[in-house]
Amino acid sequence: MFLTDPFFWEIVVSGLLAGVMYSLVALGFVLIFKASGIFNFAQGVFALFAALTLVGFQTGQVPFAHLLSWITGTSIHTWGSGMPTLVAIVFALLVMIGLAWLVVRIVLRPLVNQEGIILFMATIGLAFVLEGTGDLMWGANVKALDVGLPQGPSDTIIDATGMFVDKLEISAAVVAVLLVVALTLFSQFTRMGRALRAVADDHQAALSVGISLETIWWIVWSIAGIVALVAGIMWGAKSGVQFSLSLIALKALPVLMLGGFTSIPGAIVGGLIIGVGEKVFELYVGPMIGGATENWFAYMLALLFLLFRPQGLFGEKIIERV
């Protein structure tokens, strides 16, 4: 019986924790989708950009160093020994909030009242621009990110249960829980939350009751930027800050299809299901069909959901009345 197999449980736990990491990325998508109906293709790049900025501040890199050197003929690449991690995080937060403001002013404002698909295309453009800007600002090399989170296997858990669990993934889970609780409280019990939901429902009506779309969008994109920073820190600490970080956005897609695009709990549950599902599937079914199932399992599951329950587990059912 596989339920008594400790290896099975180790797989489940590590799947759950990996799922949390997916959820962190998916959360950013859900937030923006809920409040503006935009599927933000750039969310993954946001995470990359946030992590790059954090590392840059931490290690004291000069932004646009290559460009500046080329123009001025000097070769200054650092301005000192860098900032303490906490200060760097605060500055990276400010950069993300500033970035959100730029996105609203430059991308969203001229596109008010446009179709969702046009805004989606705009975010694809945004992804490319931001990726290029990130490279130009901080350089394209792979960087290590150390924010002082515990790394390596947890000895206590190994001693108690014999399971191998990464400490970093435990911290990721704790951070994700805190984040979700904060976001849920924020969107359920505050005036801002009510305004957010109003903007997501109907732009015109929101304006007519005195809600400023731009302010709300700025807040939402800032929160998405902050979530991206958290995701960037976790993924960056796990596998280094590099371009492929922006591709984790693709893994968030099946998570969203499972959980539903409009549900914060859905993003979490979806992430957990995919995390556990792909590990367990690889363990028991993988050997029968030649392995390497982790690459496609999530997408196959998403496809099944699209066939039978397109709105996801927790999403709002979309009914078009004709």
Add this chain to the structure above:
Amino acid sequence: MSLPPTAEAAADDQTYAVVEEEHGLSPRRVGPVVMDIRNITLRFGGVVAIKDISFDIREGEIRAIIGPNGAGKSSMLNVINGFYHPQEGEIWFRGEKRGSMKPHEIAKQGIARTFQNIALFKGMTTLDNIMTGRLTKMRRNMFWQAVWSGPAEAEEIEHREKVEKIIDFLEIQHIRKTPVGRLPYGLQKRVELGRALAAEPQLLLLDEPMAGMNVEEKEDMSRFILDVNEEFGTTIALIEHDMGVVMDISDRVVVLDYGRKIGDGTPDEVRTNQDVIDAYLGVAHD
């Protein structure tokens, strides 16, 4: 002391007002001009939606805007609440000329509205929808909202009381917790009116409040509009197609046709205006 006003007395507004005053009640009064619209012209590219229209709205009155389809009525309302910015003309609100303002700023000035094809927040309950109407009145800043304590909570309770009063007034207690997307059309219209009322507006704009309703629903809605006007003294500007209703409930009517103003006055004056009759019934070209 004489008897309360009788039905016969009520038939004549003048008598009714006199009798009311005898009984120490204050009759409805129409005050000074609260909104003055001067020579508004609105163009979309080459199309002129509104051409050189002027009219005013007095405090405490019910002002109707009527006209055939495509006359520019809704555009006029959109100009007043700031969705459209006219190329020419001025809008004076409470004695001040209005500069270029965004719709949410105008809402904060005290102009609330409803929409022709209902713009409610479909996923939210009736209560939450009407609570959004209070947003302009809420003062606690985001930090207090975020921590949800003390002052912010007290404020929420205070607003909730006001909203419950509106719910009672509109007789929608039974659907308080129902998501509005599930409500029948007539009730949605009523919730939308409630959301606009929650802002305690100085000027209430109603875009076809009775469109698509049956006779009974129309009667209810007319009663609510009159009650709002009488009990809260709210100034109302409304667009409506049902002539019978318009003539019954409004104090003054402005008639638009092809973006121009062709009539303005009391219902009786408008009814006998030859241009208005022509616009509605067509003119024989001979």
